[in-house]
Amino acid sequence: MLAMNYRGPKRVRIDEKPMPEIKHPQDAIVRVTRSCICGSDLHLYNGNVPDTRVGSTFGHEFTGIVEEIGSEVTKLKVGDHVIVPFNISCGQCAFCKQELYGNCHEANPEATAVGAIFGYSHTAGGYNGGQAEYVRVPYANVGPTVIPEGMDPDDAVLLTDVVPTGYQAAEMAGIQKGDTVLIFGAGPIGIMAAKCSWLFGAGRVIVLDKEEYRLEFARNYADCEAYNFEEMDDPVLWAKKQTDWMGADVCIDAVGAEAAGNVMQTITGRKLLLQAGSATALHWAINSVKKGGIVSIVGVYGPTDNLVPIGNVLNKGLTIRANQASVKRLLPRLIEHVQNGVINPKGLITHRIPLEDVADGYRMFSEKLDNCIKTVLIPPSARM
Amino acid sequence: MENTPEKFKHIKGWGIDADPKNDPTYPMKRRTNEEHKGYSWERPTQQPINIEVLHSNERPNVTAVFGESVPPSGLSGMIRRFAFKYSENSYLHWLPLLVADRVNVVEGIVEDFAGGKVPNIFAEKGYMAEWKHNRTGLLTKMAVVAAITAAGVMLLVRKDDDDEY
Numbered sequence: 001m002l003a004m005n006y007r008g009p010k011r012v013r014i015d016e017k018p019m020p021e022i023k024h025p026q027d028a029i030v031r032v033t034r035s036c037i038c039g040s041d042l043h044l045y046n047g048n049v050p051d052t053r054v055g056s057t058f059g060h061e062f063t064g065i066v067e068e069i070g071s072e073v074t075k076l077k078v079g080d081h082v083i084v085p086f087n088i089s090c091g092q093c094a095f096c097k098q099e100l101y102g103n104c105h106e107a108n109p110e111a112t113a114v115g116a117i118f119g120y121s122h123t124a125g126g127y128n129g130g131q132a133e134y135v136r137v138p139y140a141n142v143g144p145t146v147i148p149e150g151m152d153p154d155d156a157v158l159l160t161d162v163v164p165t166g167y168q169a170a171e172m173a174g175i176q177k178g179d180t181v182l183i184f185g186a187g188p189i190g191i192m193a194a195k196c197s198w199l200f201g202a203g204r205v206i207v208l209d210k211e212e213y214r215l216e217f218a219r220n221y222a223d224c225e226a227y228n229f230e231e232m233d234d235p236v237l238w239a240k241k242q243t244d245w246m247g248a249d250v251c252i253d254a255v256g257a258e259a260a261g262n263v264m265q266t267i268t269g270r271k272l273l274l275q276a277g278s279a280t281a282l283h284w285a286i287n288s289v290k291k292g293g294i295v296s297i298v299g300v301y302g303p304t305d306n307l308v309p310i311g312n313v314l315n316k317g318l319t320i321r322a323n324q325a326s327v328k329r330l331l332p333r334l335i336e337h338v339q340n341g342v343i344n345p346k347g348l349i350t351h352r353i354p355l356e357d358v359a360d361g362y363r364m365f366s367e368k369l370d371n372c373i374k375t376v377l378i379p380p381s382a383r384m
Numbered sequence: 385m386e387n388t389p390e391k392f393k394h395i396k397g398w399g400i401d402a403d404p405k406n407d408p409t410y411p412m413k414r415r416t417n418e419e420h421k422g423y424s425w426e427r428p429t430q431q432p433i434n435i436e437v438l439h440s441n442e443r444p445n446v447t448a449v450f451g452e453s454v455p456p457s458g459l460s461g462m463i464r465r466f467a468f469k470y471s472e473n474s475y476l477h478w479l480p481l482l483v484a485d486r487v488n489v490v491e492g493i494v495e496d497f498a499g500g501k502v503p504n505i506f507a508e509k510g511y512m513a514e515w516k517h518n519r520t521g522l523l524t525k526m527a528v529v530a531a532i533t534a535a536g537v538m539l540l541v542r543k544d545d546d547d548e549y
C-alpha cells in the first residue's frame with residue numbers, strides 16, 4: 001500500500017509499505033478515505049519530537065472504511081465508514097472511565113505522560129498513522145464512530161481533531177457570558193476555537209497571528225476580530241489597552257511549540273532545542289490574561305521544559321487548563337452542531353491533494369504557501 | 385471516599401469541606417476517583433509482544449496495545465535503549481532520544497542506498513510546492529546557499545594556497 005514515510009527533519013515521501021495487520025482482538029483495519037495534515041504534524045516534520053523514528057508514517061486525522069475486524073470487535077462491521085478520533089483509548093482504564101480519552105493508560109507504553117496518538121512518534125505510542133491507504137485502528141469498539149447518514153466526509157474528517165480541539169480549547173477556557181476571549185494562533189485550531197468561543201457566550205473574540213491571509217480567513221469564518229501581532233510593539237501591552245487595562249478574561253494558546261514572535265524563544269526552542277519548543281504564545285497568554293483569569297492551552301509542547309513566566313501565574317492567581325482533546329467525549333455534541341449547521345468544518349479546507357503529493361503538502365502547510373489553512377490528502381481509492 | 389477515612393482518622397477535620405464541584409478540571413472529566421484504587425482495573429487483552437517495545441520505567445509493563453512501527457535497531461536503537469533506562473523526568477531520557485533521531489536519519493540514508501534507492505531530497509523536501517508558489521523565495525534561498533558554499537570553498541582554497549608557502 002502507499003504510505004507517507006518520514007526520512008528526517010523536513011523530509012517525507014510516499015512509499016510502498018506492507019499492509020497493516022490485525023495485532024489484537026480489538027483491532028480493525030481501515031481503508032482511508034480522507035486524511036489531513038495538522039499543525040501537530042509540523043512538530044514531527046521539523047524533527048522536534050523525541051523518538052520520531054525514520055520510516056514512521058504520520059497522520060492522526062483520518063476517516064476510513066472498515067475492511068477487517070478482530071475477534072473482539074462488536075461495535076463496528078466491515079463496510080462501516082468511520083470517524084477515527086486522533087486519540088487511541090481503551091475505554092477501561094481509570095482515565096478513560098473519567099472520559100479523559102486523550103489520557104488513556106493502556107495504549108502508549110513509551111510515555112506515561114502522553115496519551116496514544118495515531119502516527120505521532122514513539123513518544124505517543126509508536127503507531128503508524130493515516131497518511132496512507134490503510135491503517136490499523138486499535139480499540140475499535142471505543143474510538144471509531146460511524147459517520148452519520150448524509151454527512152460530508154470532508155466535515156467528518158475534521159471531527160477527528162480540529163473541531164473537538166477548538167471546542168475543548170473554548171470549553172477549558174471556562175468562558176462566561178460576556179467574556180473577552182483572546183486567542184493566540186489563527187491556524188485551523190485557533191480559528192475553530194474562535195468560532196466555538198461564541199457557543200459558550202463570549203462577548204468579544206480576538207485572534208492574533210502574523211499571517212495576514214489567516215487573519216482575514218479568521219474574521220470571515222469565525223466572525224471575530226483578528227490582528228497582526230507583528231504590527232504591535234508589544235502584544236501584551238496591546239491586549240491590556242484593548243481590555244480597559246484589565247487583561248482578557250481568558251486566553252487560549254492555539255500555537256504551541258512552533259511559535260514565532262520572540263527571537264530568544266525561537267533560538268532556544270526551535271533551533272537549539274534547549275527547551276521543548278518556543279513558548280512565546282504561552283508567555284503572552286499568561287501575561288495578557290486578567291488576574292484570576294484562565295489560560296487554556298491546546299498548543300502542543302514537547303516533554304521537557306519551557307521558559308514561561310510561572311511567577312506571574314502565581315502572582316495573578318491564574319488557572320491553567322490544558323489537554324489533548326478528548327475527541328470521543330465531545331463527538332456526540334459536535335456531530336449535532338455540524339448537522340444543525342452551527343459549525344461548518346469543511347469551510348476550513350483550502351487544499352485537497354492526492355496522497356502521493358504528501359511531500360509538497362507538508363511544505364505548503366509548513367511554509368504557509370498558496371494561502372493554505374487546511375490540507376486534506378485523498379488516497380487513490382477514494383478518488384475513483 | 386470509601387477508602388480514606390480510616391487512613392486519615394488521625395487528621396482532625398479531614399475532608400469536611402470537600403466539594404467535588406470545586407475542581408479546576410470540572411467538567412472536563414467525569415470524576416470517579418478510580419485512580420485512587422491504583423493500577424487495578426480490568427485490563428484489556430494483551431497484544432502479543434513479539435517485537436521489541438521500549439516502555440517507560442514509570443510504568444510496570446507494556447500497555448495492553450502498542451504501536452508496531454519501526455522497532456529500535458542499529459546504533460539509534462542502542463541509544464534509545466539507553467534512554468529508556470531513565471524516567472520521563474530525566475534529560476537523560478529525552479536528549480539521547482533526540483540524538484538517536486538524528487543518527488537514525490543517517491541510518492535511513494544508508495538504508496536507502498543499500499536498497500538501491502537514491503533519496504530524492506529535492507522532492508522529499510517538497511520543493512516542487514515552493515517552486516510553484518514561492519519561486520522567488522526558493523531562488524533566493526538557493527542563491528544564499530550557493531553564495532555561502534562558494535565563499536566556503538574559496539576560503540578553503542585560499543587556506544590550501546597558504547599551506548603551500
Ligand SMILES: NC(=O)c1ccc[n+]([C@@H]2O[C@H](COP(=O)([O-])OP(=O)(O)OC[C@H]3O[C@@H](n4cnc5c(N)ncnc54)[C@H](O)[C@@H]3O)[C@@H](O)[C@H]2O)c1
Pocket residue numbers: 038039040041042043161162165184185186187188189190208209210211214229254255256257258259260261280281297298299300301323324325
Ligand atoms: N491539544 C490538542 O488536542 C491538539 C490537537 C490539534 C492540534 N493541536 C496543536 O494546536 C496548535 C495549532 O494547530 P494548527 O493546526 O492550528 O497549527 P498551525 O501551525 O496551522 O497554526 C499555528 C498558527 O500560529 C501562528 N503563530 C505563530 N507564532 C504565534 C504567536 N506568537 N502568537 C500568535 N500566533 C502565532 C502561526 O502563524 C500559525 O498561523 C499546534 O501546536 C498543534 O500541535 C493540539
Ligand SMILES: [Zn+2]
Pocket residue numbers: 038039040041060061086161162
Ligand atoms: Zn491534528
Ligand SMILES: [Zn+2]
Pocket residue numbers: 089090091092093094095096097103104105106
Ligand atoms: Zn484507557
